Amino acid sequence: MTPVCLVIGAGAGIGGTVARRFAREGYHAVLCRRSNRAGLDALVDGIQREGHAATGFLVNAVEPDSLETLVTTVEADIGPVEVAVYNLGAQIGDRALTDTSLKAFETGWRIGTFGLFRLATALFPRMQARGKGTLLVTSSTAAMRGNAGQHSHAAAMGGRRMLCQSLNAEFAAKGIHVAHIVIDGPVDAPDTLGKMLGAEAFQALREARGFEHDGLLLPEHVAETYLHLARQHRSTWTFELDLRAYSDRAWWNH
Numbered sequence: 001m002t003p004v005c006l007v008i009g010a011g012a013g014i015g016g017t018v019a020r021r022f023a024r025e026g027y028h029a030v031l032c033r034r035s036n037r038a039g040l041d042a043l044v045d046g047i048q049r050e051g052h053a054a055t056g057f058l059v060n061a062v063e064p065d066s067l068e069t070l071v072t073t074v075e076a077d078i079g080p081v082e083v084a085v086y087n088l089g090a091q092i093g094d095r096a097l098t099d100t101s102l103k104a105f106e107t108g109w110r111i112g113t114f115g116l117f118r119l120a121t122a123l124f125p126r127m128q129a130r131g132k133g134t135l136l137v138t139s140s141t142a143a144m145r146g147n148a149g150q151h152s153h154a155a156a157m158g159g160r161r162m163l164c165q166s167l168n169a170e171f172a173a174k175g176i177h178v179a180h181i182v183i184d185g186p187v188d189a190p191d192t193l194g195k196m197l198g199a200e201a202f203q204a205l206r207e208a209r210g211f212e213h214d215g216l217l218l219p220e221h222v223a224e225t226y227l228h229l230a231r232q233h234r235s236t237w238t239f240e241l242d243l244r245a246y247s248d249r250a251w252w253n254h
Contacts (some may be wrong), residue, residue: 002028002081006071008119009033009087011023012137013189015049016043017219018226023052025227027083030074032059039191047141060090061115062107071122073211074185080130083230084123086116089157089192105152112156113163120167124176131175134230137164141184144242161240168239171177179229182242188216202218215247 005022009015010031020043023029029047031054033040047054055078059066074081091111092104116137127133142150143157158186164180171178188194188210192200209215222243229238244250 002026002041003082004028004030004056004074004079005083005085006030006074006081007032007085007087008044008059008067009085009089010056010114011041011189011191012039013187014183014206014219014222014225015085016191018087018136018223019043019054019142020047020050020052021189021220021223021227022083022230022252023047023054024050025141028053028055030055030081031055032057032070034058034060046086053140061118062110066133067115067118068122071119075126080170081126082132083134083136084119085136085138085226088112088115088139089138091140091142091192091196093196095151096149097151100151105155108152108156109159112153113159115165116160120163124167124171125177128171128174133175134177135167135179136226136229137178137180139164139182141182143180143182144184144251144252165239175234177229177232177234177237179238180240181225181229181240182240183217183222183244184242185244185248186216187222188218207243211249213247215245217243217245 005027007015007019010019010033019029019031031043037058044056045055059070061067073195088111139160140157142154143161146154161180164178168178
């Protein structure tokens with residue numbers, strides 16, 4: 001059966017671009033997102049028009065059994081998941097402690113950390129039985145340091161990083177490659193940064209730092225790194241790396 005690249009969080013930025021890149025390498029790309037069926041269909045159709053295999057699912061990672069059912073369905077109906085990409089963000093913007101509701105904090109944890117735990121619980125026994133598999137986890141600067149107004153996000157991403165370390169410690173020797181990828185800067189992605197900033201501010205940012213300036217991370221080049229990680233020989237597996245535009249200061253220099 002055709003190997004599957006399962007992308008949880010497939011928008012028009014990193015997730016959808018990674019899915020497209022893996023499809024070009026012969027994987028059946030399975031793209032999953034919470035909402036916007038039209039946007040999901042456009043991504044799937046684009047991959048199929050290039051002559052590659054792709055399927056889309058609307059999945060809410062917070063709902064009980066959603067990720068577990070997804071894994072069972074994909075493995076039964078499409079093929080074995082050789083590469084899984086957990087690309088869900090949990091950013092709610094800068095909020096003071098007193099402006100961060102219990103629900104907002106808990107939702108960030110459910111998306112950022114608990115969803116990843118559930119995916120691994122559903123998928124890793126299958127990968128272990130096959131003796132191979134790759135989990136690529138998109139993370140952020142907040143996984144490395146906390147900032148004012150980032151209570152929910154930093155807790156979720158910090159938990160994500162520690163969970164990845166624990167998964168690596170248990171499953172690397174069993175043939176499963178876990179990689180934690182820190183996106184240390186703004187991404188040229190209309191579905192994420194564009195929605196957070198609004199159309200006008202996002203366009204202004206692109207004109208000031210993007211396009212020919214190369215000051216925003218470009219999803220097509222991020223996707224090349226994800227593909228490289230999935231292809232690494234097990235004698236030289238990378239656990240963690242960070243990506244940023246050449247003109248940005250690294251997180252440890254702020």
